[in-house]
Amino acid sequence: MTLTAERLKVDLLVAGAGMAGLCAAAAAAEAGARVGVVEKLPEVGGSAVLSAGMLWTARDFTELQQRMPDADAALGRALTSDFSAAVEWVRATGTEMFGPIDGPYFGFGRGWQIDVGGLFSRCVRILEGRGGWIVRDTAVKRLLRDEAGRIRGVATQGPDGSLEVDATAVLLATGGFQGDPALVAAFIGPHADRMLVRSNPGSVGDGFRMARDAGASASRSLSGFYGHLMPSPIDDFGERHFLPLTQYHSIYLVLVDRNGRRFIDESRGDEYANQALLALPGQRAVLLADDAMRQRYVVTAPYPRGEVVDRFAEAARAGARYAVRPDLESLIAAVAEWGVPAADLRRTLDGHARAARGEEVSVDAPMPRQAATLASPPFHALEVQPAITFTLGGIRTDDQGQALDHDGRPVAGLYAAGADAGGVYHVGYGGGLALGLVFGRRAAHAALALRQSPVGLR
């Protein structure tokens, strides 16, 4: 579909057709609004259609706060209080769902596995069935403002050139800034621009930059990001690698840095190890396992209905440094060829084994509460590197998705949701699809209230 003159006026213009954008668009259309969606890529879905489809978050605000005490409390309350109703809305669309699935797979929380592609087909049907529209292969390039500074629409760029769309409200749902080397280096830190990007290719900070240009401020938690350890190196890294190469199981294994030293309590979570690794020299680590660990965690499904693949073998096939040896001493020698000093690695593994047995020894990083030692041969080592899936910081919003300026006042007519809206999580992770679903719908409803009262300041 291309944009034509009669489509150029809407109540809500949504930039980005991923989790937040499509859920918002469908919710707004259901509520009677004229809605237009502009998607930069040729297909809708964003990172959400590449995902494992686990729609989950903390059970309640108390659990979320225990996990992330420094995260924004108002946003956390909104997420956890709306989640169940939002899940029911997904169910009511007729989307296939499996669950509920409990804590162990996420570390905490509760969720459902959903057919994301099925949900999006239904969202598009709801949108188009109520007179809304969606254009693909077209990017929102600029926010338009009236003399008072209020958002009045967007300028787009597509195959047929540039167009302006009038909108009472604009929702930015462009999926975060993980794909932009300048923004990640500025906010996440040095070396972040060299990380693998495990995300759809369209999320390069367009929403963040446009909001900033329109007077919105940045959220807190800007240096945080969600992602997973991936093998190193990987030849020609691409979407086909995203799920089968993810080293979810690092939480059960032993992880050492380039100096052969542990740097984190592995059981905290792969997403924590991933962020910690970015700050270390060389940004490379080695994941160590014995065969019992491999059998139990590496070759099994990481979550219900997850892909059953040997994630070490897949890594080796993709070009990663991987070694299997009959005894620990020869594994240490193999890893030494990757630049990890043998004596230091030997000392680390010895200390780890003694600490795991309950001996009082000094270790470099806290031990997992239930640490397993490398005991059953053969022994495995895989070099890993950090990867980013989405940014935890972004546009500052209130709990309705309303973008806020540096003084905490609304940027009239501007909303953000999903990974574009930052600060819901701090360092930790409590589900990405849930953010898009809950805050996309919240922003849509808030924007409609604005349609009834054009001043829009609640």
Ligand SMILES: Cc1cc2nc3c(=O)[nH]c(=O)nc-3n(C[C@H](O)[C@H](O)[C@H](O)COP(=O)(O)OP(=O)(O)OC[C@H]3O[C@@H](n4cnc5c(N)ncnc54)[C@H](O)[C@@H]3O)c2cc1C
């Ligand atoms: C491999 C993988 C597995 C994952 N597994 C899970 C999981 O199981 N559970 C979970 O909760 N989360 C998971 N996630 C994370 C989840 O997919 C994201 O957090 C979620 O999709 C973010 O939603 P969003 O709407 O903010 O962005 P997205 O869904 O990424 O959508 C953003 C869209 O905006 C478009 N866009 C960008 N710029 C513009 C512009 N200027 N104009 C118009 N369009 C634009 C992009 O092209 C994209 O289509 C996974 C992600 C990946 C990559």
